[in-house]
Amino acid sequence: GESVGLHLPTLSVQEGDNSIINCAYSNSASDYFIWYKQESGKGPQFIIDIRSNMDKRQGQRVTVLLNKTVKHLSLQIAATQPGDSAVYFCAVRTGSSNTGKLIFGQGTTLQVKP
Amino acid sequence: DTEVTQTPKHLVMGMTNKKSLKCEQHMGHRAMYWYKQKAKKPPELMFVYSYEKLSINESVPSRFSPECPNSSLLNLHLHALQPEDSALYLCASILRSDREYGYTFGSGTRLTVV
Numbered sequence: 738g739e740s741v742g743l744h745l746p747t748l749s750v751q752e753g754d755n756s757i758i759n760c761a762y763s764n765s766a767s768d769y770f771i772w773y774k775q776e777s778g779k780g781p782q783f784i785i786d787i788r789s790n791m792d793k794r795q796g797q798r799v800t801v802l803l804n805k806t807v808k809h810l811s812l813q814i815a816a817t818q819p820g821d822s823a824v825y826f827c828a829v830r831t832g833s834s835n836t837g838k839l840i841f842g843q844g845t846t847l848q849v850k851p
Numbered sequence: 852d853t854e855v856t857q858t859p860k861h862l863v864m865g866m867t868n869k870k871s872l873k874c875e876q877h878m879g880h881r882a883m884y885w886y887k888q889k890a891k892k893p894p895e896l897m898f899v900y901s902y903e904k905l906s907i908n909e910s911v912p913s914r915f916s917p918e919c920p921n922s923s924l925l926n927l928h929l930h931a932l933q934p935e936d937s938a939l940y941l942c943a944s945i946l947r948s949d950r951e952y953g954y955t956f957g958s959g960t961r962l963t964v965v
Contacts, residue, residue: 771953778961779958779959780855780958781956786953826893826894838896839896839954841893841894841895843892844891
């Protein structure tokens with residue numbers, strides 16, 4: 738099966754700084770990766786995704802990096818804002834193409850200090 | 852419509868009650884999922900429906916009974932639950948289980964079993 742882990746349960750950054758949240762996965766056959774943001778009392782909100790045939794993808798203020806050699810995924814948030822405070826999950830798709838099983842990592846709580 | 856709608860938002864039920872959770876999407880997605888999320892933990896997969904057929908049951912106790920009446924609707928029937936079943940129940944959908952367009956999550960139903 739797949740196991741997905743995060744390196745740090747909590748990350749505290751100063752407003753305006755860049756944030757980096759890391760994630761490791763175990764199954765080299767995993768082919769699709771997503772970062773989610775979850776605020777208190779809400780469902781996970783899609784941030785950015787990346788397929789295994791890419792190593793970098795950029796969105797608005799966010800960048801996802803994928804290193805398949807070491808099975809590592811990271812989310813970079815530029816110029817972190819108070820509204821970025823939330824729990825961030827990486828999620829990894831595993832299994833056959835018809836099962837679409839999405840497995841979540843443990844989550845990193847991002848705290849943004851004003 | 853780009854949302855997954857879950858009802859009710861909150862539910863309190865006794866251990867002898869029967870209740871149902873509802874999930875609805877009108878994005879034409881053909882794969883739908885139930886996840887369970889305990890406090891400060893990642894979502895855990897319960898069931899996957901692909902083209903209205905149950906494709907994955909993650910060894911969920913029979914007191915949870917999923918149903919997919921049509922491609923837009925997913926239900927989770929609850930009966931004889933235990934207090935430890937109290938959690939946030941999340942529904943998600945994707946276009947098809949073999950094509951990823953960012954799994955879309957609903958806001959969840961906060962279930963309390965008393």
